[in-house]
Amino acid sequence: MARPPTTTDALWYKDAIIYQAHVRAFSDSTADGVGDFAGFAGKLDYLQQLGVTALWLMPFFPSPLRDDGYDISDYCAVHKSYGSLEDFRSFLDAAHQRGIRVIIELVLNHTSDQHPWFQESRSSRDNPKRDWYVWSDTDTRYHGTRIIFVDTEMSNWSWDPVSKAYYWHRFFSHQPDLNYDNPEVREEMWRVMKFWLDLGVDGFRLDAVPYLVEREGTSCENLPETHAVIREFRARLDAEYPGRMLLAEANQWPGDLRPYFGEGDEFHMAFHFPLMPRMFLGLKLEDRKPILETLQRTPEIPPSCQWCLFLRNHDELTLEMVTEIERDYMYDVYAGDRSMRLNLGIRRRLAPLLENDRRRIELMNGMMMSLPGTPIVYYGDEIGMGDNIFLGDRNGVRTPMQWSGGWNAGFSTADPESLYSPLILNPVFGYQAVNVTSQQRSEHSLLAWMRRLIAVRKASPVFGRGSIEFLRPANHRVLAYVRQLGNERVLVVNNLSHAAQAVELDLSRYKGRVLIEMFGRNLFPRIGDLPYLLTLGPYQFYWFRMRKV
Amino acid sequence: MAEENILPDEFLRQLMNVGEVDLVVAVPTHNHARTIARVVEAVRLGLVTYLPRERAVLVAADGGSRDGSLSLALEAAAAPLPAEAELRYLRTFQVVGGTYANGAGNHSPLRLVLAAADLLQAKACAVLSPSASVAPEWVERLLAPVYRKGFDYVAPLYRRHRFHGLLVRILLYPMVRALYGKRIHEPYAADFAFSGRLGADLLAGPEPAAPGDAADYLRAPLCALTSNYRVCEAFLGPREQTELAADLVPALRQTVGPLFRSMEEHPGCWQAAKGSEPLPVESGQEEITSEPLRLNRKRFHQMFCSGVADLHPVLATILTGETLADLGACAALGEQAFRFPDELWAKTVYECAASFHRNAISRDHLLQAMAPLYRGKVYEFLGHTRHSPPEEFEARVEALCLAFERLKPYLLQMWGGRQGGTP
Numbered sequence: 001m002a003r004p005p006t007t008t009d010a011l012w013y014k015d016a017i018i019y020q021a022h023v024r025a026f027s028d029s030t031a032d033g034v035g036d037f038a039g040f041a042g043k044l045d046y047l048q049q050l051g052v053t054a055l056w057l058m059p060f061f062p063s064p065l066r067d068d069g070y071d072i073s074d075y076c077a078v079h080k081s082y083g084s085l086e087d088f089r090s091f092l093d094a095a096h097q098r099g100i101r102v103i104i105e106l107v108l109n110h111t112s113d114q115h116p117w118f119q120e121s122r123s124s125r126d127n128p129k130r131d132w133y134v135w136s137d138t139d140t141r142y143h144g145t146r147i148i149f150v151d152t153e154m155s156n157w158s159w160d161p162v163s164k165a166y167y168w169h170r171f172f173s174h175q176p177d178l179n180y181d182n183p184e185v186r187e188e189m190w191r192v193m194k195f196w197l198d199l200g201v202d203g204f205r206l207d208a209v210p211y212l213v214e215r216e217g218t219s220c221e222n223l224p225e226t227h228a229v230i231r232e233f234r235a236r237l238d239a240e241y242p243g244r245m246l247l248a249e250a251n252q253w254p255g256d257l258r259p260y261f262g263e264g265d266e267f268h269m270a271f272h273f274p275l276m277p278r279m280f281l282g283l284k285l286e287d288r289k290p291i292l293e294t295l296q297r298t299p300e301i302p303p304s305c306q307w308c309l310f311l312r313n314h315d316e317l318t319l320e321m322v323t324e325i326e327r328d329y330m331y332d333v334y335a336g337d338r339s340m341r342l343n344l345g346i347r348r349r350l351a352p353l354l355e356n357d358r359r360r361i362e363l364m365n366g367m368m369m370s371l372p373g374t375p376i377v378y379y380g381d382e383i384g385m386g387d388n389i390f391l392g393d394r395n396g397v398r399t400p401m402q403w404s405g406g407w408n409a410g411f412s413t414a415d416p417e418s419l420y421s422p423l424i425l426n427p428v429f430g431y432q433a434v435n436v437t438s439q440q441r442s443e444h445s446l447l448a449w450m451r452r453l454i455a456v457r458k459a460s461p462v463f464g465r466g467s468i469e470f471l472r473p474a475n476h477r478v479l480a481y482v483r484q485l486g487n488e489r490v491l492v493v494n495n496l497s498h499a500a501q502a503v504e505l506d507l508s509r510y511k512g513r514v515l516i517e518m519f520g521r522n523l524f525p526r527i528g529d530l531p532y533l534l535t536l537g538p539y540q541f542y543w544f545r546m547r548k549v
Numbered sequence: 550m551a552e553e554n555i556l557p558d559e560f561l562r563q564l565m566n567v568g569e570v571d572l573v574v575a576v577p578t579h580n581h582a583r584t585i586a587r588v589v590e591a592v593r594l595g596l597v598t599y600l601p602r603e604r605a606v607l608v609a610a611d612g613g614s615r616d617g618s619l620s621l622a623l624e625a626a627a628a629p630l631p632a633e634a635e636l637r638y639l640r641t642f643q644v645v646g647g648t649y650a651n652g653a654g655n656h657s658p659l660r661l662v663l664a665a666a667d668l669l670q671a672k673a674c675a676v677l678s679p680s681a682s683v684a685p686e687w688v689e690r691l692l693a694p695v696y697r698k699g700f701d702y703v704a705p706l707y708r709r710h711r712f713h714g715l716l717v718r719i720l721l722y723p724m725v726r727a728l729y730g731k732r733i734h735e736p737y738a739a740d741f742a743f744s745g746r747l748g749a750d751l752l753a754g755p756e757p758a759a760p761g762d763a764a765d766y767l768r769a770p771l772c773a774l775t776s777n778y779r780v781c782e783a784f785l786g787p788r789e790q791t792e793l794a795a796d797l798v799p800a801l802r803q804t805v806g807p808l809f810r811s812m813e814e815h816p817g818c819w820q821a822a823k824g825s826e827p828l829p830v831e832s833g834q835e836e837i838t839s840e841p842l843r844l845n846r847k848r849f850h851q852m853f854c855s856g857v858a859d860l861h862p863v864l865a866t867i868l869t870g871e872t873l874a875d876l877g878a879c880a881a882l883g884e885q886a887f888r889f890p891d892e893l894w895a896k897t898v899y900e901c902a903a904s905f906h907r908n909a910i911s912r913d914h915l916l917q918a919m920a921p922l923y924r925g926k927v928y929e930f931l932g933h934t935r936h937s938p939p940e941e942f943e944a945r946v947e948a949l950c951l952a953f954e955r956l957k958p959y960l961l962q963m964w965g966g967r968q969g970g971t972p
Binding site for chain 2: 281285286287288289290323325326329473474475476477497499501502503504
């Protein structure tokens with residue numbers, strides 16, 4: 001396995017700019033209408049220029065694709081639509097050569113019902129793999145466990161006519177849960193991880209980790225036994241593959257998320273699920289309260305650990321980790337059309353959610369890039385791609401990447417009818433209006449702006465590694481905070497309002513420092529005794545370096 | 550345009566930090582330390598419970614209290630909400646507080662409220678008295694008709710004892726109803742709501758003329774009634790008897806004086822109105838309670854009789870000879886036989902209004918002279934209604950109102966030319 005020199009910093013993920021993409025949606029090199037690794041490799045220069053330092057690839061394993069690849073039928077291969085294992089190796093090397101790490105998805109909790117393991121398990125109660133899954137003669141065990149896909153599933157148990165028993169599934173019924181009480185299962189999954197680690201992947205995003213273990217009389221989420229499994233994997237990872245990273249997908253309240261970091265011996269990173277919807281909530285309310293409260297309730301995590309921040313992803317904008325009142329409000333203001341709602345969430349992309357308002361898009365990205373954590377950009381959001389809510393499930397936010405205004409948006413040379421998904425066509429978000437080529441030609445495009453934003457962020461490690469101290473100006477429409485790392489201090493001021501705002505900041509403890517705006521590098525007045533008065537345009541934000549001159 | 554130049558800098562800074570709002574809930578205070586904290590708590594709960602999504606601000610508008618009312622209000626506003634209420638409220642709870650005193654040393658906190666509502670571009674503003682009666686649902690009942698249904702002024706309806714608020718029942722309500730053709734039961738309300746549009750109009754009006762003059766409280770409904778704004782009433786709940794009720798002459802100054810002055814400001818509006826019509830009522834009806842109440846009726850009779858006698862020279866300059874004679878005849882009747890017909894009362898009030906307009910005597914003296922006359926009517930009214938069931942009580946009030954309406958042509962006559970006063 002060849003790896004070009006990259007930083008040996010074990011905490012590389014703290015400074016990363018992660019880009020999430022689906023291989024099938026990115027670029028098609030074989031003209032079959034489906035993206036593949038060879039096509040993706042051809043776009044790595046674009047990502048390098050954008051400033052991306054890590055890729056998170058959605059599942060690309062063999063799968064019946066009833067859940068867009070999260071129903072895996074072979075963990076150690078590549079779906080033929082996306083290429084071969086050799087193609088993956090080439091892609092991985094190309095990414096590494098450009099200083100881009102690669103994080104792949106690993107669905108620990110469940111497999112496809114087409115996976116050979118399940119086929120064996122269901123075949124007979126005596127089969128050696130019988131206990132690789134969770135079987136029961138009744139559907140009453142683990143009573144009261146919440147159903148996650150409420151729009152499609154009526155129960156967490158499904159009857160298998162072959163096995164004549166019920167099997168447990170926290171997601172779709174065609175995704176039976178693996179039984180992590182079985183050491184064989186744990187050993188096999190470690191073997192899977194080793195396979196990819198040996199190829200050179202830099203980390204795993206582990207899907208649906210809270211649900212690994214079930215116990216009667218519990219919620220079957222976040223159990224101590226689940227954490228024990230994670231610790232086991234982490235210990236083996238650290239021993240044999242130092243510098244690789246585990247990212248948890250655990251859609252939980254902050255208090256329940258904290259254990260997934262352990263004492264630095266479980267996950268390196270976890271998504272900050274509760275923060276994301278509250279950023280949208282605060283923006284609509286024009287009030288920092290929901291954002292500030294969530295961050296104040298965010299527990300301290302071990303120094304080697306990191307939150308992942310995101311605005312959107314391949315799933316619905318989840319409203320599981322908000323109160324009912326917050327959820328009702330979010331539905332009313334962001335998803336008035338009920339067809340936009342799915343599974344306690346909203347299945348829309350960033351730009352349509354923000355009504356294609358460039359200022360709000362910039363502000364939300366600015367906050368994501370300046371709050372404590374590692375930012376993740378969802379493919380297409382850097383150019384403001386739209387969505388198609390008529391595609392069903394969450395497919396509306398997984399349409400082909402729009403590279404140009406030409407044939408099939410530059411995604412594929414296949415017949416348009418053969419594309420894995422229709423393109424976005426409307427005059428506002430359609431590929432002829434929104435595409436990489438057009439935006440690369442303009443210094444004032446969203447793409448160009450995102451590039452600059454990422455560059456400024458990368459110029460200072462304070463964003464990825466620094467502490468945060470919130471200021472509380474009397475103007476509640478302004479969210480302001482100071483990031484600090486060593487002697488470096490950065491003041492971030494965000495106007496959440498559609499109207500211009502004036503704000504007085506108490507910067508007295510930084511008296512004497514000069515503010516230097518980080519994008520234009522212009523000087524602002526020195527901090528004196530009086531409250532520091534700033535005025536901000538609608539949805540404007542500032543990043544100031546606070547320098548002692 | 551708002552009166553930015555007379556607002557304290559600190560208050561303006563607070564408004565700047567609040568920014569544009571949908572709703573203002575204002576609590577004007579003047580030495581209300583005893584009740585203000587409870588009122589602020591009720592307002593907060595009302596906003597959190599009934600209007601959790603709206604951008605709102607609580608304005609503590611103080612008229613120069615010496616008992617720390619303003620700081621008590623701000624402290625109460627900053628106290629943590631109950632956990633469940635905190636979860637319901639999506640926004641930062643906003644509160645601003647300030648003291649209003651213009652250069653002349655007048656204290657009308659309502660001016661501060663009007664300015665704040667205007668500068669904050671509020672769509673609806675509720676003003677709540679710092680009374681222990683205020684309950685959280687009052688916030689919604691006052692604001693909802695403006696904010697959600699487009700009304701411009703909301704007058705309150707209360708549940709109160711039949712003998713509380715008599716100045717309103719037997720003078721202000723019948724007279725405003727007859728003058729402006731609308732049955733507004735509480736024309737001089739300390740709890741009301743108005744729209745941003747109406748607020749801007751009120752703010753553009755003149756400042757109170759005299760110290761302690763709360764003319765804005767009457768100007769608000771009258772401006773609404775005379776300028777084609779949409780007016781309604783809303784039932785709030787039980788209302789405690791205010792301290793003002795114990796002191797009649799200041800009450801007359803604060804209510805009847807502005808009412809008579811308003812007739813001079815809008816003669817075209819009240820002169821044209823004929824009869825009266827009810828206002829739409831949101832959220833319930835007025836309620837009258839009848840629990841036993843100790844009243845010194847005898848004293849009212851005594852004050853009437855001695856007033857008619859002692860103030861005869863003054864009354865002679867205000868009233869016609871015929872009216873004065875009729876009042877004398879009433880005073881000559883004993884307690885048991887005492888009568889004070891509704892028509893006589895209406896004529897008396899109308900003649901006082903006309904004399905006020907002509908400045909027949911000092912306006913303040915005129916208002917003082919009305920005090921014993923009012924007490925006589927109260928004595929008569931109490932006598933007739935103290936044992937009546939609620940329907941009869943209401944019928945009695947209605948009969949009085951109709952008398953005022955029937956005699957409106959008499960008022961027009963007196964106002965226009967025929968003079969009161971014994972030649």
